[in-house]
Amino acid sequence: MVQSLTKLNVIDNSGATGAKVISVLNKKKVGKIGSLLVVTITKNVRNSKIRKGTVHKGIVVRTRVKSKEFNQSIRWFSNSIVLVKEKGNDYLPVGSRLKGAIASELRTKLGCNKIVALSNKVL
Secondary structure, three states, rough: OOOOOOOEEOEOOOOOEEEEEEEOOOOOOOEEEEEEEEEEEEEEEOOOOOOOOEEEEEEEEEEOOOOOOOOOOOOOOEEEEEEEEEEEEEEOOOOOOOOOOOEEEEEEOOOOOHHHHHHOOOO
């Protein structure tokens, strides 16, 4: 479960490595896997295009809480997101590679097809 002021890891190669949630863009204000967030960058790689303190949108790909609606038994070690930019109804990732596996619930979410295609493993 991701809510306001939660610290997250960024798992793409966009240049950001850490982020903090400003707001969750849904009615319940609690983010699950596949939720859209507004985040600020707290940590970045040197000489990258994405700077510390900038505001971006991201999609949650891993959470520490088990998913009850899909009856999955996977519990991740960290909360992680992928930075995205909106283009119509689709979300395009800012980076071109993803580090590690992502949750299988993203296959059923609308607009996340490109993120699933970029991942190494879907668990």
